[in-house]
Amino acid sequence: MNTIRLGILILAAALAFLTPAVRSEQSQKTLRPTPEDRIKKLEERAEAAEKAASSAAMEKDYITRIQKQYESYYEKVLNTQMWTLGIMGLLLTGVFVLVARLSLKMIEEQTKTATAGATVQMRNEYGRALAKEVQKLWDSNVADNKKLKEALTAHIAELEQNLKDRSDFQMQFVQALTAGVHENHAESVTIFRSALGTYKSGKSRNIIESKAGATIVRFIFEALPKSHAENYAEKAREELADSLYDGLEEELAIAALQITWLPALINERRPAPPEPPVGEPVAGVPAPVTTREILAPEPDLPLDEESSCRLITA
Secondary structure, three states: OHHHHHHHHHHHHHHHHHHHHHHHHHHHHHHOOOHHHHHHHHHHHHHHHHHHHHHHHHHHHHHHHHHHHHHHHHHHHHHHHHHHHHHHHHHHHHHHHHHHHHHHHHHHHHHHHHHHHHHHHHHHHHHHHHHHHHHHHHHHHHHHHHHHHHHHHHHHHHHHHHHHHHHHHHHHHHHHHHHHHOOOHHHHHHHHHHHHHHHHHOOOOOOOOHHHHHHHHHHHHHHHHHHOOOOHHHHHHHHHHOHHHOOOHHHHHHHHOOOOOHHHHHHHHOOOOOOOOOOOOOOOOOOOOOOOOOOOOOOOOOOOHHHHHHHHHO
């Protein structure tokens, strides 16, 4: 039994060793092609190459035809699109021109309407503004006319008053001269005082010359010695104390130049205030006002008819 098992084992080992060698030899035989097989394979490859070439040529021809068809188709489509675009462009241009003309016409009409409305509004505003300005000018003219009328009325009233005062002065002056000529010296002094009052009332308006006022003052004080022979000096003091001579210092000074005894009385009427000692000013007392001293009188000037006429017409 042991011997059989051993023989079986040896046979199995030999088979296991020889089996790969046999397989390798068979595979080598199968891997080594024969010339016939090679020729056959080459023919098959040649046929496949011819079929591939013919198929490629047919495919190329087909592609060329398809490409030409597509080119002609796209060219037709392009031409169609170009014509379509041209027609559409012309239509759009015509529509645009038509719309532009209609728009311009509408804009022109709207502009005309707006211009007409603005013109009417401007005319209305100008008319209202002109009416306001005319009213203002009218009111201003009325106010100016009123002021001018008032000023003219006041000026005419002033002229009338000046004329009345001058006429009254001349009339009183002539009446006083007439009374003096008739030796009625008291009445002459009274009338001369009235004339002096008229002169004083119009002195601020300069309607009568100051020379005429000085002449009247002179005639008044010249008539006092004739109407009050021995008591004329006292009467002259009373006359100078009257408020009628306030503000007539210049006329008194001019008259005193022709009456020898009048300067002393005028100086008595306005005595000079006492002067403070030199170097010792009194606090709160203003500086004394120096009065003008009446100069020595000149010789009496004769009153002739020509000088009287000049005083009357002054």
